Amino acid sequence: MFAAIARRISLSFLILILVSLFVFLATEVLPGDALDVSLTDDDLAVLTPEQLAEMRAELGLDRPAAVRYLSWLSGALVGDFGNTIITRAPVADIIMGPLRNSILLALATTAVAIPVAHFIGILAAYWRDRAPDTIVSTSAIVGYSIPEFVSGNALILIFAIWLPIFPATIVLYTDGPILEMLAVSILPVATIVIGSIAYLSRLLRLGLVEALVSDYVERARLAGVSEWRVVFTHAVPASLVPTLNAAALYVAGLLSGIVVVEKVFAYPGLGLELINAVLKREVPVVQATVFLGAVGVLLMNLLADLSIIALDPRVRRSAGRG
Amino acid sequence: MLLDVKNLTVGYRTDDRQFRIAVDGVSLALDKGETLGIAGESGCGKTTLARALMAYTRPGSKIVGGNVFLDGTDILALPDRQKHAIRGSRIAMVPQNPLSSLTFHMRVGAQIDEIVCRHEGLSRRQAQEKSVALLAATGMPEPDAIYRRYPHELSGGQRQRVVIAAALACRPGILVLDEPTTALDKTTELRVLELVSQLREQFDTALVYISHDLNVIARVCDRICVMRDGRVIEAGDTRKTFASPVHGYTRRLLDAIPRVNASGPVRPLRADSGEAPILEVTNLKYRYPATGLGIPFSPKKPGTLAVQDLSFSINRGRTLGLVGESGSGKSTVASVISGIIPPGSGKIAFDGVPLNRAAPERPADLRRRIQMVFQDPLSSLNPRLSIGRILMRPLRVFFAMGHEEARQEAARLLERMDMRAELLDRFPRQLSGGQQQRVALARAFAARPDLIICDEVTSALDVSVQASVLDLLLSMQAESGVSCLFISHDLGVIKRVADDVIVLQSGEVRDAGPTSDVFTAPSHPYTQLLLEATRNVFDVRPAASDEAALAVQ
Numbered sequence: 001m002f003a004a005i006a007r008r009i010s011l012s013f014l015i016l017i018l019v020s021l022f023v024f025l026a027t028e029v030l031p032g033d034a035l036d037v038s039l040t041d042d043d044l045a046v047l048t049p050e051q052l053a054e055m056r057a058e059l060g061l062d063r064p065a066a067v068r069y070l071s072w073l074s075g076a077l078v079g080d081f082g083n084t085i086i087t088r089a090p091v092a093d094i095i096m097g098p099l100r101n102s103i104l105l106a107l108a109t110t111a112v113a114i115p116v117a118h119f120i121g122i123l124a125a126y127w128r129d130r131a132p133d134t135i136v137s138t139s140a141i142v143g144y145s146i147p148e149f150v151s152g153n154a155l156i157l158i159f160a161i162w163l164p165i166f167p168a169t170i171v172l173y174t175d176g177p178i179l180e181m182l183a184v185s186i187l188p189v190a191t192i193v194i195g196s197i198a199y200l201s202r203l204l205r206l207g208l209v210e211a212l213v214s215d216y217v218e219r220a221r222l223a224g225v226s227e228w229r230v231v232f233t234h235a236v237p238a239s240l241v242p243t244l245n246a247a248a249l250y251v252a253g254l255l256s257g258i259v260v261v262e263k264v265f266a267y268p269g270l271g272l273e274l275i276n277a278v279l280k281r282e283v284p285v286v287q288a289t290v291f292l293g294a295v296g297v298l299l300m301n302l303l304a305d306l307s308i309i310a311l312d313p314r315v316r317r318s319a320g321r322g
Numbered sequence: 323m324l325l326d327v328k329n330l331t332v333g334y335r336t337d338d339r340q341f342r343i344a345v346d347g348v349s350l351a352l353d354k355g356e357t358l359g360i361a362g363e364s365g366c367g368k369t370t371l372a373r374a375l376m377a378y379t380r381p382g383s384k385i386v387g388g389n390v391f392l393d394g395t396d397i398l399a400l401p402d403r404q405k406h407a408i409r410g411s412r413i414a415m416v417p418q419n420p421l422s423s424l425t426f427h428m429r430v431g432a433q434i435d436e437i438v439c440r441h442e443g444l445s446r447r448q449a450q451e452k453s454v455a456l457l458a459a460t461g462m463p464e465p466d467a468i469y470r471r472y473p474h475e476l477s478g479g480q481r482q483r484v485v486i487a488a489a490l491a492c493r494p495g496i497l498v499l500d501e502p503t504t505a506l507d508k509t510t511e512l513r514v515l516e517l518v519s520q521l522r523e524q525f526d527t528a529l530v531y532i533s534h535d536l537n538v539i540a541r542v543c544d545r546i547c548v549m550r551d552g553r554v555i556e557a558g559d560t561r562k563t564f565a566s567p568v569h570g571y572t573r574r575l576l577d578a579i580p581r582v583n584a585s586g587p588v589r590p591l592r593a594d595s596g597e598a599p600i601l602e603v604t605n606l607k608y609r610y611p612a613t614g615l616g617i618p619f620s621p622k623k624p625g626t627l628a629v630q631d632l633s634f635s636i637n638r639g640r641t642l643g644l645v646g647e648s649g650s651g652k653s654t655v656a657s658v659i660s661g662i663i664p665p666g667s668g669k670i671a672f673d674g675v676p677l678n679r680a681a682p683e684r685p686a687d688l689r690r691r692i693q694m695v696f697q698d699p700l701s702s703l704n705p706r707l708s709i710g711r712i713l714m715r716p717l718r719v720f721f722a723m724g725h726e727e728a729r730q731e732a733a734r735l736l737e738r739m740d741m742r743a744e745l746l747d748r749f750p751r752q753l754s755g756g757q758q759q760r761v762a763l764a765r766a767f768a769a770r771p772d773l774i775i776c777d778e779v780t781s782a783l784d785v786s787v788q789a790s791v792l793d794l795l796l797s798m799q800a801e802s803g804v805s806c807l808f809i810s811h812d813l814g815v816i817k818r819v820a821d822d823v824i825v826l827q828s829g830e831v832r833d834a835g836p837t838s839d840v841f842t843a844p845s846h847p848y849t850q851l852l853l854e855a856t857r858n859v860f861d862v863r864p865a866a867s868d869e870a871a872l873a874v875q
Binding site for chain 2: 025122213215216217218219220221222224225226227229233235237238241261311312313314
């Protein structure tokens with residue numbers, strides 16, 4: 001069991017290093033260095049070559065790429081992403097607040113989506129091909145098909161403009177108190193949750209339908225085990241095993257949805273920060289946010305893998321299997 | 323009367339929304355402590371009947387008529403709550419496949435506990451004590467340890483014992499066993515059957531034993547019902563029914579069973595041609611690939627030895643039977659020779675040519691000359707190709723035939739296999755299991771091979787279908803003179819097709835020689851055990867083919 005866990009963690013770590021290399025290379029292959037990218041034509045017209053060389057030396061851009069990568073990586077692993085090019089402020093300080101807000105948004109979304117998706121998925125699977133299933137499955141397809149920028153704007157139109165209950169855009173500062181952040185994030189959360197619930201409940205339904213027609217469920221039923229126990233102790237945990245990996249991939253894919261939603265609601269999170277950094281050509285901030293995004297994806301997958309290890313005793317023993 | 327079934331009729335809705343009858347007006351009775359066998363081939367409705375005895379149907383099925391009286395009460399008329407209370411406590415089921423019948427993420431002990439907790443209202447501690455005692459009663463050493471295991475940590479036989487323990491947990495008056503040993507090895511089956519008989523007396527339980535295997539029913543049951551198309555066509559005392567079956571179908575079923583202890587060879591032995599053998603295997607060793615933890619740079623565990631120092635040869639035009647149970651290494655031998663897996667150490671010479679490479683690296687003509695037929699025809703036939711395309715492929719690849727010529731040849735092959743040429747445009751899924759296996763055989767013969775490897779080719783088929791497939795194989799072999807390596811766990815089948823036989827256990831040879839010698843005078847205790855496990859207990863009446871053989875002598 002420990003071997004299986006150690007294997008997953010060491011693999012995740014390896015992938016993280018590869019991702020960091022990729023992020024670094026992606027910004028490295030652009031023509032010019034971080035300084036050239038961030039300076040405007042006007043700046044370049046004013047600055048003398050000596051001043052430019054000085055700035056380069058100050059930013060460490062005159063060192064060979066390999067050295068820069070290693071120093072960036074060793075910093076990134078302990079949370080130091082260097083300084084921004086324009087203001088020379090530590091990147092870590094800039095992204096700390098947005099990171100917290102994005103995690104908050106993700107946690108709030110998960111806290112709503114997972115239980116609701118389970119409830120709906122179980123309902124649909126248990127009454128397969130009957131009225132509850134038809135209703136759920138049809139609305140799920142609709143919910144899943146609407147892109148976030150449409151549902152987000154629709155929610156704003158309904159709940160912020162026609163019925164002014166919630167704010168249309170968020171005017172809080174990046175480091176607003178957590179409770180206030182939560183209070184204003186109801187519409188953004190709702191926007192992401194619609195698609196997530198639709199997708200996750202379909203996924204769960206599929207897994208559970210399969211588990212409910214399995215031999216072990218039939219044996220338990222024929223032994224007189226109560227229907228409640230059959231569903232919740234036999235079938236549901238079994239159905240989670242095939243569902244979890246797909247769910248982790250989906251939640252990872254949600255990151256892009258979060259970027260869109262943060263933009264729509266002007267929510268001060270990592271996604272908004274990324275968009276602004278790209279517009280300002282702040283390469284170190286872009287690197288840091290993309291790197292943190294990758295960490296998020298890896299963590300989600302690791303979490304799914306570890307949950308499967310916890311749920312499925314067969315995986316614990318056979319560490320060699322994929 | 324303990325159980326009295328009257329005119330029970332069960333139907334189900336098909337995919338195209340028609341209602342079909344699966345069990346058609348079945349009546350049967352069972353007294354306290356009796357054993358009743360229900361025999362029939364796949365699709366005859368015996369499993370549906372078994373479930374209906376517990377007032378249970380699968381989703382989509384429905385009991386449409388009749389009564390099931392348990393101790394005088396019609397359980398079909400009871401409310402759901404009372405039906406649940408009866409299942410597992412007064413009438414219990416041992417389902418078909420022990421490998422998939424236990425919930426994989428729960429410890430086996432918990433799966434027995436929940437039944438006794440439910441029906442007898444015991445506390446968890448009491449339930450655990452009872453479960454451990456039940457596991458002990460099924461003859462498993464260290465029941466405490468078994469109690470804490472997960473299903474995948476147990477062997478097939480152990481899992482079936484757990485399922486039996488769970489079924490007997492509340493001392494039911496009736497135990498329904500639905501093909502309980504079909505997924506198990508022969509020697510394991512024998513042990514499970516002994517256990518069932520012993521527990522039946524100990525727990526004073528009546529048995530309903532459902533099986534397609536008449537041999538097993540003869541071993542366990544006093545009375546038998548033979549089912550066909552949802553109806554009981556013959557019922558009576560087991561011995562009498564087997565000695566003088568009334569219905570023609572019963573007689574055909576009995577005749578189709580390959581016999582181990584029939585006197586003399588079932589078919590004339592093909593003479594040894596005296597030529598060099600077609601296949602010569604010397605000191606073959608095969609080890610499974612090493613497995614590691616998957617952590618980079620971590621040490622690797624060496625794989626287990628699947629085959630140790632195996633030597634044998636197959637003479638031209640003869641059939642070598644390879645017998646063994648699962649895990650004996652017999653399929654590994656087939657895979658090495660056919661080149662599915664890379665060769666291990668040792669020498670394999672095919673017609674003088676060394677087979678030291680895996681199939682993709684062998685010359686095309688060598689690939690053509692060795693053909694293989696697998697156990698499950700459905701998974702070995704490409705589901706997206708029509709039967710015609712499947713059969714034309716080897717013809718076009720190996721003989722460069724044009725489309726028309728190949729199609730004609732494919733039709734000819736199909737007819738040779740007693741199938742209509744119209745099937746050329748069907749897809750594998752649309753054929754029955756027996757037809758699929760015939761197509762797989764036809765595909766192998768299409769390449770005009772010199773050696774054909776049959777790996778458990780009839781294990782997934784009903785006895786009557788098995789008999790016809792074996793007949794076809796034998797006549798094709800007589801016609802083409804192909805040599806054959808025939809792998810099976812069924813000694814009866816081996817006896818019918820093989821000239822020589824090798825008995826394999828844990829990768830080592832236990833017995834070898836001409837089939838008749840090995841079967842009449844087994845030298846190794848393991849062979850004796852295997853023979854004992856397959857012996858036809860009802861063989862009071864010589865089969866028709868045996869009479870013919872005797873007449874020839």
